[in-house]
Amino acid sequence: MATTARPRYESRRRRVVLRAKTHSDETVYGKRKGRTEGSRNKGSSVRGEAIVSGLVPKARTSFCLFTQDELAKPEYVGVKWPVGIKRIAKLWKKLDDTTKDAYKQKARDEWRRQRDAMAQHGFKAKCVAPPDVVGVTTPRTYPTCFGSYRVFQGQRLGHGSYGRVVLCSEGETGRRVAVKLFEDDHGEDAHHEMSMYQRIQTFGGHLCFLQLLAVNANPPTPWIALPFVPGTTLLAAVRQGHLSAEAKLCCVEQIAQALSWLHHMCCIAHMDLKPGNVLWDPSRMYAFLIDFGMSIVTKTDGTPLDKFEHAGVTALYRPPELWAGAIKTSTCCYAVDVWSFGCVMAEIFNGKPLMGLGQTTAHIRAAVIHWSTSWTRNQPTRHLALIPAHLRCLVWWCCAPEPGRRPQIRGEVRTVAISLPPCPMRR
Structure with missing residues (x-):
């Protein structure tokens, strides 16, 4: 029985790149952007809907314009998309500045035409625009x-x-x-x-x-x-690996002293302790705690003095009791800072966040739940392996899932660490 020959490029994954057999401007790139039928043709935004419906023109990048010009040439007939785009990318890198500037100017002109058309139809665009353009938001200016x-x-x-x-x-x-x-x-x-x-x-x-x-x-x-502090944030210093072993211990000591002073002298809970809110001066090896936008005044027991309903702690350093929602009047805000301090301490020595990489809030929350489960079952964890032995138990107890079991940071960190029970570790 005779069988019908299967087309060579029938699969969508193996689709032929070039559609411009008549040397027209209609290419795969333009065809995909300008689809007008089917459920997949709906724009993903207001701008996309306006482009599909023809209300506003397209605004292509300089490389996109160059790609469309190249795909219209006869030598790209029958070339697969991955091969063709790699070839075009190599040509783009070898172009001189004059040719690139011409494509960039075309891209800017298309963007201006699209912006003006959107303004005429009442669409707002989050982009830099002259103040006299109706419907387009302008960036905020600051005095000098x-x-x-x-x-x-x-x-x-x-x-x-x-x-x-x-x-x-x-x-x-x-x-x-x-x-x-x-x-x-x-x-x-x-x-x-x-x-x-x-x-x-x-x-x-x-x-x-x-x-x-x-x-x-x-x-x-x-x-x-x-x-002005001549240095960088602790987050940048940790991610770039610029902290020596001595600097890490110095930084942990100073953050603990700052928290002790803040809690027991000023009755203030920081509520947003993280490496990005710590300035690090490498020349003097000084750490400064900054950004008190989320801080609150507390009673001597750590509970909020006034009604405070915003749990503004960053997700990577947020304790389990705040994931449920607002701060309650019975919440010990000092325990919130202690949890964040444990996460910061672990990040200083590990070089990465304790509660995952933080792609999404759901991932971070799942990591916090997993940590709390492991902690309750007294299971050892590999996340504490790079932390010095005399500070390991401090991180373990600072990140206790129950606020009442977290230690109070008073005085020297080493004194607090020695007084705590040991934490489980892998043998």
């Missing part, structure tokens, strides 16, 4: 002077969900300072952080905390000024 402090051009030290930090110089002395700008126009965040710094200074201050130099909680741009 804050009181007597002038911003160094382009010197942004960091940014987050609540603001950014810029490097400034004092007009009279030329001293470098770090000015933290808040996104909150009403100044509530600036007032809150200012009150925390002032409370710390009221009790005499500490070497592990920066001194508040100036503050302006008035709109439109609330800010606070702090001394």
Whole structure:
């Protein structure tokens, strides 16, 4: 019985790249972007829906434009997609700057046409645009002077969900300072952080905390000024592997001293302890605890003084009792910081987070549940193998799933570690 010959490239996984047999501009890349039938043709966003429906034109990248020009050539007939795209990528790398600039200019022109078309139809775009374009959001601008402090051009030290930090110089002395700008126009965040710094200074201050130099909680741009620390965050130092064994021990000691002072002298719970909120000065081997935006004032037993419903602890350093939701009036906030301290200590020595890599919040929560189960069953864990023996039990007990079983950080870390029961380890 005769059988029908099977087409060579019938499978979608082995689809022929070139469709431009008549040397038209219709290529596989353009065909995939411009599909108009079937359930898979729906745009994944408002912009995609507008492109599919023809309301706005496409905005292709420079490499995409170059790829489409190359695929329209006869030599790409019958070439598979992986082979063709590799060949085009090699050609793109060998192009001179003049040719690349021409494609980049075409890409910018297409982007401007798409932006203007979206603005005419009332679509908002999160992109840089002139202020007179209707329907397009413009980036927020910040002043170049804050009181007597002038911003160094382009010197942004960091940014987050609540603001950014810029490097400034004092007009009279030329001293470098770090000015933290808040996104909150009403100044509530600036007032809150200012009150925390002032409370710390009221009790005499500490070497592990920066001194508040100036503050302006008035709109439109609330800010606070702090001394500039020539260094980096502890997170960057750990990920880049720049910490020696002595520096790691020094950092752990100073963070513990800062927590002890914060809890038992100032009655403040930090509530967002993580390597990104610790500044590290490698020249002096000093650690500074910063960012008190989530901090709260507590009673002597660690419970919140006022009603506080926001559990703002970062997921990688969040204890099990906060995964259920809001902070209760009976929650010991000091125990929250102790859990975070244990996670930070383990990350300093391991070079990676204790509760997984943190791709998603669900993965982190699953890691916390698994850790809590292993801890309750007194099972040994390999995550403590790289931690020094005299600090191993401290990490184990700081990350106890029950807040009441976590130790209180008072005084020297070594003293606390020696007084704790040993933790299980692999033989």
